[in-house]
Amino acid sequence: MAKIVQKYGGSSVQDADSIKRVARRISRSRQAGNDVVVVISAMGDTTDELMDLALAVSPQPQPRELDMLLTTGERQSAALLAMALNDLGVKARSYTGSQAGVITTGRHGNARIIDITPGRIQASLELGNVTIVAGFQGVSQGTKDITTLGRGASDTTAVALAAALDAKYCEIFTDVDGVFTADPRIVPSARRIPEISYEEMMEMSACGSKVLHVRCVEYARRENIPVHVRSSFSDNPGTWVRSQEDVVKRKQMEQALITGVASDRSEAKLTVSGVPDTVGKAARIFDVVAEADINIDMIVQNISAVTTGRTDISFTLPMNDGKKAVDALNAAKDEIGFQGLLYDDQIGKVSVVGVGMRTHPGVTAKFFDALAADGVNLDMISTSEIRISVVVEVTMVDRAVAAAHTAFGLDTEGEATVYAGTGR
Amino acid sequence: MAKIVQKYGGSSVQDADSIKRVARRISRSRQAGNDVVVVISAMGDTTDELMDLALAVSPQPQPRELDMLLTTGERQSAALLAMALNDLGVKARSYTGSQAGVITTGRHGNARIIDITPGRIQASLELGNVTIVAGFQGVSQGTKDITTLGRGASDTTAVALAAALDAKYCEIFTDVDGVFTADPRIVPSARRIPEISYEEMMEMSACGSKVLHVRCVEYARRENIPVHVRSSFSDNPGTWVRSQEDVVKRKQMEQALITGVASDRSEAKLTVSGVPDTVGKAARIFDVVAEADINIDMIVQNISAVTTGRTDISFTLPMNDGKKAVDALNAAKDEIGFQGLLYDDQIGKVSVVGVGMRTHPGVTAKFFDALAADGVNLDMISTSEIRISVVVEVTMVDRAVAAAHTAFGLDTEGEATVYAGTGR
Structure with missing residues (x-):
C-alpha cells in the first residue's frame, strides 16, 4: 500500500460537476490500494473574485486580512471535495493548512513553508480517510496567523506534504498533459517529455514554462520526491x-542534446547609459534595484569607450517591476552619475535546456546558427551548465522557439501528442 | 474606557458599501473611547449560496464538512471588515471562532458553546485593535474540528464573548429598531419597547419574536450581560x-400589565384520537415523539369519555417535524392502541407576555374577553407565570394580535415608531 499525495488545481475543480469528477478519480486511486492525501486549490475564479471584493472594500487591503479572506477559497473546495468523496462511499476529511500543520514564515501574501507537523494528517490516514488539505495556505510560526504562500504554492504544499509524510510520489493534476x-501553441509538433530531471525542470520553470513553479521543483529536488505532472x-x-540519476540513463540512450525549449514574454530590458566607468558605479546600480525588491535576470555590460570613460549597462527584469526600477534609478541618477535610461518591454527570452549539453560543446553554436538562419537577431545571452538563454525582439520569439525545436530534433514524427489546454 | 461587544448581522454587511458603513460606525464607538470586540455574520446570502453549492455536490452533505464550508462566510466578512477599518485608520484584526477560543461541543451544525478562552482576543485588545470575531462558529473540544453553532448563533457568540471578556454590555445590530x-407588519401602531427583562424576552423569543434567539437571551440572563438590540x-x-430588577421599577411606574404580544405561525397541531385511557399510554406517545428528536410545545388532553374508556390528546410541534412525528406515531400505533391521527398545520399561536401579570390576576380574563369580542375561537391554551399563549386558526392570528395589543393599551398614541425592516 503506497502513500501518495495528489494535487488538483483550480481548473480541475471549477464547479460541482468537476469536483465530483475529481472525487471519482481519487476514489479509483483509493481502490487501487493507496493511502491518498489531496491538496486542493480554490474553485475556478474564486480567488480573483475574493480579490475583487477586497479591493471594493479597501484600495490597499491589509496583507494579514487579505490572507484570512483568500484562504477561504481553498477551504471551500476542500470541504466540497470531502462531501463528494463521502457520497461515493469513500471516507474523507478536509483540513485547513493550519490544521494540517503547514507552518510558515509570517510574511503575509508570500510566506514560505518552514516546517510541516503532519500529526493530524497521519491520524486521519490511519483512520482510513482520504485526507484533503486546503492548498496555498499555512499558519505563521509564533503569531499563529493565517498565511498564504505566494505563487505556485499549492504545488509546493503538495510536495512538502509528500516529503513530511514520506510519500512514494506526488501527482500534480493540471489542465495540460505534462511538460512539453x-x-x-507555438510549436504544434511539440512532444510531451516523459521524464525530466529536477535541474532541467527548474531551468524550464525559471525560463517561462508555466506547468510547475520553480519553487515547487526546488523543494522536490531537495527532498528527492518524484513528481508526476499530468492531466x-x-x-x-x-x-x-x-x-538526474534516474533520468540520465534514458537520455544518454536517446542521445538528446536538448530536453526542451522554453520562452518567456514577461520580462523587460532596462538600459542605463553613460555610466561612469569607475569602481563601484555598476554595483551601485544593482544595489538600488535590489533595495526596491526587484529581481534581475540577465545582465550585459558594454565595453567602455576609451574616449568617454563611460559604459552602458543593460539588464532584464519582470515587466511588472519596470516602473518601480525606473523610478528608483532616476532617484539615484545624480549620485551614480549615469546619463540616461532606456526601457524596452518589447522583448522575449528563448531558452534551450538539457543535461545533454554538458558533454556536447557544439550546442551553443548549433542554437545560434539555427536562429541566424531564420533571421533572428540576438540582443542578450546568458548560459548555465544546462541552459542557454537569449533575448530577442518579442515578435521573433515564436520563430526562435520553432527554429530551435527543429534544429535539436525535437519535432514529433507522426501524430502530434494530445495537448489538452493552455497552461495555468 | 468601557469594553463592549458589538454584533452585526448578515443584512448589515450585504456588500462592500455596507461593510464600509459598519466600519464607520465601529470607528465612532472606538473614538468614543471604547474597547470594541465585533462579532460578524456572513455577508447577505453567502450562507445560502454555500449551502446550494454543497447540495449540488452531495444530496446529504457530511455535517463536519458542511461546517468547514459554511464557516468560510463569516471569515470572509470578518477579514473584509478589518480591511475597511484599517483603511479608516482604525487598527483592526480578524479572528476565526477557533482562533478566538470559542470551544464547543462536537455536534456539527448545532454545536453549543462550552467555554471561551479569549487569550488571543484579550492580547489583540491590549494592542489597541478593534478585534473582529467570525460569528456562528467554534472549534470542538478534543477533536479540534470546526463547528457551527446552529440558529441564532452569532448573537450567542457575542453574548458569550461579552461574558468571557467581562464587557460592560453587548450591542446586537440588526435591521429593525429593536423589540416591538x-x-x-401586523399592528402598525406597535411601539418599540425601550427596556425588557431577560425573562420576558425569553418568552417573546420562544413565542415567535424573531429579533433575538431564545438561546442568546438565556445566555445573557445566566451571565447577566445587558443586551442592546438596535438598528x-x-x-x-x-x-x-x-x-428584572433593573427593569421592573419602570414597569411598576407605568402600571403596564403586558410588555408585548408575540405570534408564531411555524407550529402545527397533531391530535392522537381514541387513546386507551390506561396508565402509561399518554406517556408512551410522548416517548415516541421524543425519540424522534421532536420538541413538543403545548399539550391538551380531553376528559375521557366514560362510555368508551378512550381519550384524545393534542399537542403542537414545529411544522417542519410534522411528517416525522406522524410516521413515528403510526409505527407505534398497534403498541399504543390509539385509533387515529389528525394533523393540522393551519394554526397559529398568539402570546401575551409581561411581568406585570404576576400581580394582576385579571389578565387572562381580559385577554380572552378581547379575543371573544373580536370573534376569535381558542383551540388550546397554555400559561407560564409571565405569559399566556393561545392557539387559534391561522387566519385569525393577525386579528387576535391586534385585539390583544389594543386591549392592553399598547397602541401608540401619536406618531408611530419608525420600523426599519422585516425581522431576520
Missing part, C-alpha cells in the same frame, strides 16, 4: 520529474 | 434587555 518540449481530464501518463 | 410590542441603519436607541 516547447509550448504547443486531470484523462488517464494518460504525464511527465515524471525526478532525480 | 407586536410585529409592526445598524440609524443611531436611534433600541431595546435594552437586562435583569
Whole structure:
C-alpha cells in the first residue's frame, strides 16, 4: 500500500460537476490500494473574485486580512471535495493548512513553508480517510496567523506534504498533459517529455514554462520526491520529474542534446547609459534595484569607450517591476552619475535546456546558427551548465522557439501528442 | 474606557458599501473611547449560496464538512471588515471562532458553546485593535474540528464573548429598531419597547419574536450581560434587555400589565384520537415523539369519555417535524392502541407576555374577553407565570394580535415608531 499525495488545481475543480469528477478519480486511486492525501486549490475564479471584493472594500487591503479572506477559497473546495468523496462511499476529511500543520514564515501574501507537523494528517490516514488539505495556505510560526504562500504554492504544499509524510510520489493534476518540449501553441509538433530531471525542470520553470513553479521543483529536488505532472481530464501518463540519476540513463540512450525549449514574454530590458566607468558605479546600480525588491535576470555590460570613460549597462527584469526600477534609478541618477535610461518591454527570452549539453560543446553554436538562419537577431545571452538563454525582439520569439525545436530534433514524427489546454 | 461587544448581522454587511458603513460606525464607538470586540455574520446570502453549492455536490452533505464550508462566510466578512477599518485608520484584526477560543461541543451544525478562552482576543485588545470575531462558529473540544453553532448563533457568540471578556454590555445590530410590542407588519401602531427583562424576552423569543434567539437571551440572563438590540441603519436607541430588577421599577411606574404580544405561525397541531385511557399510554406517545428528536410545545388532553374508556390528546410541534412525528406515531400505533391521527398545520399561536401579570390576576380574563369580542375561537391554551399563549386558526392570528395589543393599551398614541425592516 503506497502513500501518495495528489494535487488538483483550480481548473480541475471549477464547479460541482468537476469536483465530483475529481472525487471519482481519487476514489479509483483509493481502490487501487493507496493511502491518498489531496491538496486542493480554490474553485475556478474564486480567488480573483475574493480579490475583487477586497479591493471594493479597501484600495490597499491589509496583507494579514487579505490572507484570512483568500484562504477561504481553498477551504471551500476542500470541504466540497470531502462531501463528494463521502457520497461515493469513500471516507474523507478536509483540513485547513493550519490544521494540517503547514507552518510558515509570517510574511503575509508570500510566506514560505518552514516546517510541516503532519500529526493530524497521519491520524486521519490511519483512520482510513482520504485526507484533503486546503492548498496555498499555512499558519505563521509564533503569531499563529493565517498565511498564504505566494505563487505556485499549492504545488509546493503538495510536495512538502509528500516529503513530511514520506510519500512514494506526488501527482500534480493540471489542465495540460505534462511538460512539453516547447509550448504547443507555438510549436504544434511539440512532444510531451516523459521524464525530466529536477535541474532541467527548474531551468524550464525559471525560463517561462508555466506547468510547475520553480519553487515547487526546488523543494522536490531537495527532498528527492518524484513528481508526476499530468492531466486531470484523462488517464494518460504525464511527465515524471525526478532525480538526474534516474533520468540520465534514458537520455544518454536517446542521445538528446536538448530536453526542451522554453520562452518567456514577461520580462523587460532596462538600459542605463553613460555610466561612469569607475569602481563601484555598476554595483551601485544593482544595489538600488535590489533595495526596491526587484529581481534581475540577465545582465550585459558594454565595453567602455576609451574616449568617454563611460559604459552602458543593460539588464532584464519582470515587466511588472519596470516602473518601480525606473523610478528608483532616476532617484539615484545624480549620485551614480549615469546619463540616461532606456526601457524596452518589447522583448522575449528563448531558452534551450538539457543535461545533454554538458558533454556536447557544439550546442551553443548549433542554437545560434539555427536562429541566424531564420533571421533572428540576438540582443542578450546568458548560459548555465544546462541552459542557454537569449533575448530577442518579442515578435521573433515564436520563430526562435520553432527554429530551435527543429534544429535539436525535437519535432514529433507522426501524430502530434494530445495537448489538452493552455497552461495555468 | 468601557469594553463592549458589538454584533452585526448578515443584512448589515450585504456588500462592500455596507461593510464600509459598519466600519464607520465601529470607528465612532472606538473614538468614543471604547474597547470594541465585533462579532460578524456572513455577508447577505453567502450562507445560502454555500449551502446550494454543497447540495449540488452531495444530496446529504457530511455535517463536519458542511461546517468547514459554511464557516468560510463569516471569515470572509470578518477579514473584509478589518480591511475597511484599517483603511479608516482604525487598527483592526480578524479572528476565526477557533482562533478566538470559542470551544464547543462536537455536534456539527448545532454545536453549543462550552467555554471561551479569549487569550488571543484579550492580547489583540491590549494592542489597541478593534478585534473582529467570525460569528456562528467554534472549534470542538478534543477533536479540534470546526463547528457551527446552529440558529441564532452569532448573537450567542457575542453574548458569550461579552461574558468571557467581562464587557460592560453587548450591542446586537440588526435591521429593525429593536423589540416591538407586536410585529409592526401586523399592528402598525406597535411601539418599540425601550427596556425588557431577560425573562420576558425569553418568552417573546420562544413565542415567535424573531429579533433575538431564545438561546442568546438565556445566555445573557445566566451571565447577566445587558443586551442592546438596535438598528445598524440609524443611531436611534433600541431595546435594552437586562435583569428584572433593573427593569421592573419602570414597569411598576407605568402600571403596564403586558410588555408585548408575540405570534408564531411555524407550529402545527397533531391530535392522537381514541387513546386507551390506561396508565402509561399518554406517556408512551410522548416517548415516541421524543425519540424522534421532536420538541413538543403545548399539550391538551380531553376528559375521557366514560362510555368508551378512550381519550384524545393534542399537542403542537414545529411544522417542519410534522411528517416525522406522524410516521413515528403510526409505527407505534398497534403498541399504543390509539385509533387515529389528525394533523393540522393551519394554526397559529398568539402570546401575551409581561411581568406585570404576576400581580394582576385579571389578565387572562381580559385577554380572552378581547379575543371573544373580536370573534376569535381558542383551540388550546397554555400559561407560564409571565405569559399566556393561545392557539387559534391561522387566519385569525393577525386579528387576535391586534385585539390583544389594543386591549392592553399598547397602541401608540401619536406618531408611530419608525420600523426599519422585516425581522431576520
